[in-house]
Amino acid sequence: MHILLAASAFNSLTQRVHAELREHGHSVAVELALPGFSFTEAVERHQPDLVLAPILTTAIPREVWSTHTCLIVHPGPVGDRGPSSLDWAISENATRWGVTVLQADAEMDAGDVWAYAECPLPPVGKSDAYRGEIADAALTAVLAAVERFASGTHVPQPQVPGPARPYLRQELRRIDWNQDPTERVVRTLRAADSRPGVLDELLGAEWYLHGGHPEDSLRGRPGELLATRAGAVCRATVDGAVWIPELRARRAPGEAAAVKLPAVLALGERLRSLPPLPELPAPLDADTGAGPAGRTWSDIGYREQGGVGFLSFSFPGGAMSTTHCRRLLTAYREACSRPTSVLVLGGGRDFFSNGIHLGVIEAAADPAAESWANINAMDDLVEAVLTTTDRLVVAALGGNAAAGGAMLALAADEVWCRSGAVLNPHYRLMGLYGSEYWTYTLPRRTGTAFAHRLMSEAMPVCAAAARRLGLADRTITCAPQDFAGETARLAARLANASATRYRIAGKKTQRDVDESVKPLAAYREAELARMRETFFDPAAPYHALRRAFVRKEPPECTPPHLARTVPGRRTVPLPFRRAQVTGPAVQDRAPGPADC
Known part of the structure; x- marks a missing residue:
């Protein structure tokens, strides 16, 4: 089918729906409901079989929903209504929630129900739950609704909607520091x-x-x-x-x-201007703040289990400033001093990394200089991973990764993705060429031609597609809360596998071979030359794009790469997938958990 996604933003859920529908063989186009946007014109232009709205803050006009089936994804159970559904659920300490796919009608959130999926609601932040349990439930419901629509025989069920809950205004969110526990x-x-x-x-x-x-x-x-x-x-x-x-x-x-x-x-x-506050070091063995309430908080954590080290990190929004990168690099080097054979990098339930911190850069006195410092700090971290030859490094992506964060993951020996993760392995939408050794790591996984295609098309990739295309070595189907445990179980198997010591022995040999062909420094120098030229050019689009991104300024119209129809995977030829040479064999790598 040809599906038009009508959305207020190309946010994490819209990206996941877009990528998953393509993976299921549908052709997809996106139109953003921006000021001046016309639903009627968009439908006439795209001629979709189905209109689907993953996130929409404006109403679909009668002339559209009365002539085309339009399905709305509502982050709440059947009968729930209102624009702050998930906010109210978390505020009221709900432990179960759900997502309803309903048909657009004259009354907001009151149309017939095409699909519903329930999910747990753990004690995490709204955005974390939205990208995790809510997104999982949304995909279950969306795929069911699309399949039912395609059958041509399904009759949606009428619902009895409750009263619409109001927008959760700031006066209702106030904290009383003198009273609230x-x-x-x-x-x-x-x-x-x-x-x-x-x-x-x-x-x-x-x-x-x-x-x-x-x-x-x-x-x-x-x-x-x-x-x-x-x-x-x-x-x-x-x-x-x-x-x-x-x-x-x-x-x-x-x-x-x-x-x-x-x-x-x-x-x-x-x-x-205050008396100096104590700067308390972040304990590496502390709760990273992504799970149930703990005794304290740290954004970087380390623990060991058997022969496996687990270096976790959780930075807000997945953004990594110069300071974040340097602190994580210090922790990485400390982890590499430990007597482990496998080091798991990441493993949290939300974002893995989205690369450099555009907000800190925007706020800097000299954004160009801070951009330069930040990208070099990211490169230092990625280089440390690439040159680790005395153990296997696994990048564990419980959540999304983009730009330099995706390339940080690709620097590892294996990439494990939770089934709900979405990758955006490109930089173009921020006006950047990119660094983090992508010109070395991406082509060796996907082939040179397809690496440049990923960069130029700038489309999100779901976990299943990432595995198929060579960007990931394993997908782990589990709930977000279970990802750390599943990763630990698989990492223990990897550490105990007899083939692992041969793979480790082969890493140094392969690194030396690659270095003799083209040194890592040459990749870095070439990438950074392009980046420096952009950073220090006041007229480069990067600066306006960065500013618009961090200040949440909407584009004037739907970006052309989103508005065009993108075919599903059955119409796209599979790229050549390079054998990952990390063991003594030349043609193929030694088997590990990714092969199980």
């Missing part, structure tokens, strides 16, 4: 993550607070700042404290939207 503060922050944040006053200014992780040990006067850690601030509650990683200044009338930043950076001089 830690559990309520954390839940309030989670329900607003990553948009819109919780509006609050801090150090004489108004800020949107983003992210919240409980702290059991520190105490202070409610609302008081107690400490800093890795760019976050710790703020006292009536019975404990919370770590708040990011802040966004409230926009003044007529001003551009402020950039979301690490809290310490956002507070800047206001924080420096």
Whole structure:
């Protein structure tokens, strides 16, 4: 079928639906519902068999839904209505939720039901759950609805909608620091993550607070700042404290939207005017903040189990600033000093990495210089992974990866993706050529021609397609909460496999061969020459694209690469998949868990 995705944004769910529908053989086009957008013209132009709206904040007009089947993806159970469905669920501590695919009708969220999928709702931030359990349920329901529509015989079920719940306004999200316990503060922050944040006053200014992780040990006067850690601030509650990683200044009338930043950076001089707060080192053995409430929070963690080391990291939005990269590189080197045969990098349930931190770059006094520092720090980290020859490195992607973050994953010996992960292995949409040794790692997995095709088309790739195309070595079908456990189980098998020591022995040989053909430094030098030219050219599109991205400025129209019809996988020839030479054999690699 030919399906038109009508969406308010090409967000994580829209990308996943787009990639999964293509993988299931459908042709897909996207139209963004931007100011001045006409549904009628879009439908006339694309002539779709079906209109599907993964995320839509505007109503579909009667002249469209009365003549075409239009299906709406609503992040709530049957009968639930309103624009803040998931926010209300998290605020009210719901443990089960669901996604309904319903037919557009005259009344919002009240149409006939085509499919429904239930899911757990764990105690995580809204955006994390949205990309995880909610997205899984949405795909289950969407694929069922599309199949039922294609059959031509399915009759959707009428629903009895409840009253529409109102938009969850800021006055209903307010934190009372003198009364609210830690559990309520954390839940309030989670329900607003990553948009819109919780509006609050801090150090004489108004800020949107983003992210919240409980702290059991520190105490202070409610609302008081107690400490800093890795760019976050710790703020006292009536019975404990919370770590708040990011802040966004409230926009003044007529001003551009402020950039979301690490809290310490956002507070800047206001924080420096106070008596110095203690900077508490982030313990490597702490909860990374992605799971149930723990004793403290850290964005980088390390643990060992048998012969496997697990280096986890969880940076807000998957963005890695210069500081993030350097801290992770230090932790990586420490992990490599341990006597393990397998090192798992990542393994969390949300974003793996999205590359350089465009928000920190935008806020810098010299964005070009900060761009340059950030990309070099990313390259240093990727180089460390590429030159690790005394153990196998596994990149474990529980969530999405993009740009340099996707290339960080490809630097590992094996890439394991949760079935719900989406990869965007390209840089073009930010006006960049790219670095992170992509000209070395991507072609060796997909072949040179297809590597450049991925870069030029700039389309999302679902986990199944990533496995098929050579970008991933294994897909793990499990719930987001189970990914870490499944990864640990498979990594233990890899560490205990008799073939593993032969693969490790072959890594050094293969690295030396590759180095003799073309040194890693040559790849880096060529990539960075292109990047430097862009960074330090004030007229380069990168600067305007970066600014629009971090300030959430919508494009004037749907980007052409999205609006064009993209065929499903059955019409696309499979690329040559290069054998991954990491063992003593020349034609093929030694078997591991990815082959099971």
